[in-house]
Amino acid sequence: MKIAFFSTKPYDREFFEKENEKYGFELHFFETHLGPHIVNAIENEDAVCVFVNDKLNRNVIEILAKKGVKYIALRCAGFNNVDLQAAKDFNIQVCRVPAYSPEAVAEHAMAMLLTLNRKTHKAYNRVREQNFALNGLLGFNLYQKKIGVVGTGKIGKAFVKIALGFGAEVIAYDIYPDETLINLGVKYVALETLFMESDIISLHCPLTADNHYLINKESIDKMKYGVTIINTSRGNLINTNDAIQALKTKKIGLLGIDVYEQEEKLFFKDLSATIIDDDTIQLLLSFPNVLVTAHQAFFTKEALEQISQRTLKSIDDLIKKGTTDPEVLL
Structure with a gap:
């Protein structure tokens, strides 16, 4: 059994090779992403x-x-990023990792929120320069703030529990409300209501054709002045240009993104010695109230272990049984 891995980094190789000791597959690793430019190299x-x-x-x-x-x-x-209908047409089975340490992503979302709010990244740099002034570092309590969570699957659910631990009031939107969260005091509301009432909005939903650019000028106009938005899901949930305009008018007070709609040209690469011609990301990075991390939310030891375990088990199941756990198959 030969498996070609794409978009790999040293940490991918480390965790997959360790897990592969159970299976003995032949693994080939490519740093480049898989696309039309490289597909013919597969043999x-x-x-x-x-x-x-x-x-x-x-x-x-x-x-x-x-x-x-x-x-x-x-x-x-x-x-x-996968044409599932084409996969069916050409009789290729597709599987995924539906839940890998959801706490990893949820904790990173909260870390972004706390960093933006309490400006710990700015304080760190100030103190290193022996500047101990507090001017410009004013934050706000999360206690009793209304946090709107879009999507309460495994990651959203983990984030909700963290937010509740801070004493925040949580409202949520999901087409499948979670009874356990309702029992914890979470109120499910219409998406428009969530936009209108939330002090903080955190996105934890998959990207679909229906929610592409979920955050756009129209939805931002419904939000509170100075709203905080956190996105650790998919970049195309936010219309970046509309968000930039809202940052300029201060309608968006704080923006934290671990994903970006043009991230495939930037993320997972060291471009420190490169002139980046993406004016949009450069403009985003110029805002003092914007925090960008490079698709880092998943990046914990526990998550990488679970990703390698689930992925190789799914492939092994498909080979031996022709199927695997239902939530894994697409």
Whole structure:
């Protein structure tokens, strides 16, 4: 069994090679992302393992099928980058990792919120320069603030529990309300109501055709003046240009993003010696009330262990049984 891994870094190799001691698959690692530019390099592979910025459109999937690839394994929860209908048409089974340490992403979302609010990143730099003044570092209590959570799946649920621990009032939107959260005091409301009432909005929903640019000028106009928005889900949930305009007018008071709609050109790369021609990200980084991390929310030891375990188990199940756990299959 040969598996080609794309968009890999040293840490991917470390965790997958360790987990593969149980299976003995032949693993090939590529640092480049999978897309039309590299698909023809695949030879004699039974499966490909891909990440969030790999592009598996119909053309790529057709070539994979012609080359004998039988399985596409996503080592992430989101699958908006895969043409699932094409995979079915070419008889390629697709699996994913629907939940890998949801606490990792939830904790990072809260870390971004706390950093932006209490300005610990700015305080760190100030103190290192022997500047101990507090001017410009004013924050606000999370206690009794109204936090709106969009999406209460495993990650959203973990974030809700953290927010409740701070004494915040949590309202939520999800097409499938969670009874355990309702019992904890969470109130499910219409999305428009969530936009209107929330002091803080945290996005924890998958990207679909229906919620592309969920945060746009129209939805931002409904929000409170000075609203805080945190996004650790998918970049295309936010219309970046609309968010920038709202930052300029101070309608958005704080913005924390671990994802970005053009991130495949930037994230997971060291571009410190490069001139970046993406004017939008450069403008975002110029705002003192914006915090950007590079798709880091998932990045914990526990999450990487669970990703490697779930991915290789799914492939092994598909080979031996032709199926695997229902929540994993797409």
